[in-house]
Amino acid sequence: MRTKNALSLVLGVVALVGWGAVASAQSWNPTPGGPIFNTVRYYSAGQTVTLETYSLAPATADTTLRLFRLNITFGIINEVAWDGDSGTGYASKLTWTVPAGQSGYYRVAVHSFFASSAGTFSMYETKNGTLTGLWTHKEFGGAVAYVPGVTAGDLLQTGFQPGLQPIDPGALNHQLLVLDPNLDGVTFTAPNGPSNTAVVVAPSTTSHLWVVAGALDNVSGPLWLFHNDAPNMDSDIDGLGDNLEQAIGTCVSQSDTVGSPPQTCVTRRTKDSDLDGISDYDELMGVDNPGEDLPLRRWGASPLHKDVFAEVDLDPGVPAPFVLANQWNDAGAPNSFATRLWEGYNDGTATELDNPDGIDGIHLHFDVKGALPNSPWLKKGTNEAFFFDGGGSNTALDVCSDYTAMSLSRTCDAGPPASSRSHGSLPCGSD
Numbered sequence: 001m002r003t004k005n006a007l008s009l010v011l012g013v014v015a016l017v018g019w020g021a022v023a024s025a026q027s028w029n030p031t032p033g034g035p036i037f038n039t040v041r042y043y044s045a046g047q048t049v050t051l052e053t054y055s056l057a058p059a060t061a062d063t064t065l066r067l068f069r070l071n072i073t074f075g076i077i078n079e080v081a082w083d084g085d086s087g088t089g090y091a092s093k094l095t096w097t098v099p100a101g102q103s104g105y106y107r108v109a110v111h112s113f114f115a116s117s118a119g120t121f122s123m124y125e126t127k128n129g130t131l132t133g134l135w136t137h138k139e140f141g142g143a144v145a146y147v148p149g150v151t152a153g154d155l156l157q158t159g160f161q162p163g164l165q166p167i168d169p170g171a172l173n174h175q176l177l178v179l180d181p182n183l184d185g186v187t188f189t190a191p192n193g194p195s196n197t198a199v200v201v202a203p204s205t206t207s208h209l210w211v212v213a214g215a216l217d218n219v220s221g222p223l224w225l226f227h228n229d230a231p232n233m234d235s236d237i238d239g240l241g242d243n244l245e246q247a248i249g250t251c252v253s254q255s256d257t258v259g260s261p262p263q264t265c266v267t268r269r270t271k272d273s274d275l276d277g278i279s280d281y282d283e284l285m286g287v288d289n290p291g292e293d294l295p296l297r298r299w300g301a302s303p304l305h306k307d308v309f310a311e312v313d314l315d316p317g318v319p320a321p322f323v324l325a326n327q328w329n330d331a332g333a334p335n336s337f338a339t340r341l342w343e344g345y346n347d348g349t350a351t352e353l354d355n356p357d358g359i360d361g362i363h364l365h366f367d368v369k370g371a372l373p374n375s376p377w378l379k380k381g382t383n384e385a386f387f388f389d390g391g392g393s394n395t396a397l398d399v400c401s402d403y404t405a406m407s408l409s410r411t412c413d414a415g416p417p418a419s420s421r422s423h424g425s426l427p428c429g430s431d
C-alpha cells in the first residue's frame, strides 16, 4: 500500500526541482498549503484499528495517512504504519492490529506532499469493526523537501518568508515531519522554535531525509526550511553551520570573503557579516531570549544588508497625540515623519554602506505596536518589513515605569520620577 505514494513523491520532487523550490542544498522555500493534521488516540493491545480518509476536496487533494506510537512524553515517535492511496481515489486507508504489550497513545497524522495536493478530508476510525472516531472537513497540507547529506545532530529548522515587499507574510506556526529514506516517519514536531517556527534534531547520519513542512495558520504563503549544520561545524560559533553560511553567503570564518566585489571577513565580525550590529543568526532565525521573541527576518532583516530597527513610543506629554499620529502613517505617505526618516536612511549606495547584497540604502523598520493607541491614522499597512507589531511599543511613561519596577539599569530619557534615573542617551523601549 505504499507504492503509489512513493511514485507520486518521486514525480513531485522532479516537479519541485522544475519550479525552483530547491534553492540550494541547505535551504528550501516550500509552500505547505495547510497544516499537518494530527490527533492523539489510545489503542489497546489486540485491537484491530482501521483508519480511512474520504470526501477529499478539491479533486487534486491527496492524503497520506500515518500512525505513530508515542512514548510517555509524546516526543519521540515510532511510525507503525502508513498509507498513501489505498482508499478511494487518492484517499488513504490502513488497518493495523496493536501487538501485545503495545497498548498506549498513538498519533494519527494526515498530510500532503505538495501544496497542490492539500485540501480537506473526512476520516473515520474503527476498532474491531466498531466506529470509534469521526472527523469531518478537516484541513490538511504539507510540502516536502529533499534534504541530502544529513549528519546526526544537524538541525532542520524553519524560518519566515522575508518581508521585504508588500507581500503575503508567509506561513506562520510551522510544523515539521521528518521521514527517513524509506519514507517512514521518524519525528514530528508542532511549533517548538522561536516565534512558533519548528526545529528538529536529525536523529542519525544518513544519505538524505525527506522533510514535510506544514503550517497551522495563514496557510497561503511559503516558509523557509534551513539545514543548519552548526552542531557539527560552526567555525565562527555564531549558531549557523559552515555549510549553511556558505550557501546563504554570510561569513563562514575570518578567512572567508563576503559580498561583491569580495571583501575579506577578517575586517568584519564574522558573526555579523553586514556589520549592522545584529548577528547573522538573529537576522536569519530570529531572537529567542526569555521574554523576547523577535522574528527579525519576518520583519525584513537580512544578514547581508544593513538594518535598523526602531521602536516608536508615544510621549504622553505631547499635547495633541493625533498630530503625531498623523505623521506615522503608512509607508509612502508624503512628507510624513516615517517617510522622511526612511528616505534619509535609504540615501547611501551599497558601496558606501558596505552592504554585502549590493543593494543601496539602510533598511529601516518601525515597531509601532501600541505606540499611538486608538489612532485612526496609524496603519501598519501591508508591508510588515516597514511597520511591524513587535509587541513592545507603548507610551514612554509606561515603559519607563516598567523598567523602574524591574530594577533594570537601562536609563530612560522621559517620564517621571526624574530623580530615580539619570538622563541617558537611550530612548525608552522594551525591546
Ligand SMILES: [Ca+2]
Residues within 6 Å of the ligand: 234, 235, 236, 237, 238, 239, 240, 241, 242, 245, 251, 252
Ligand atoms: Ca557560523
Ligand SMILES: [Ca+2]
Residues within 6 Å of the ligand: 236, 238, 240, 245, 250, 251, 252, 253, 270, 271, 272, 273, 280
Ligand atoms: Ca557567520
Ligand SMILES: [Ca+2]
Residues within 6 Å of the ligand: 272, 273, 274, 275, 276, 277, 278, 279, 280, 283, 302, 303
Ligand atoms: Ca548583521
Ligand SMILES: [Ca+2]
Residues within 6 Å of the ligand: 274, 276, 278, 283, 301, 302, 303, 304, 305, 306, 307
Ligand atoms: Ca542586516
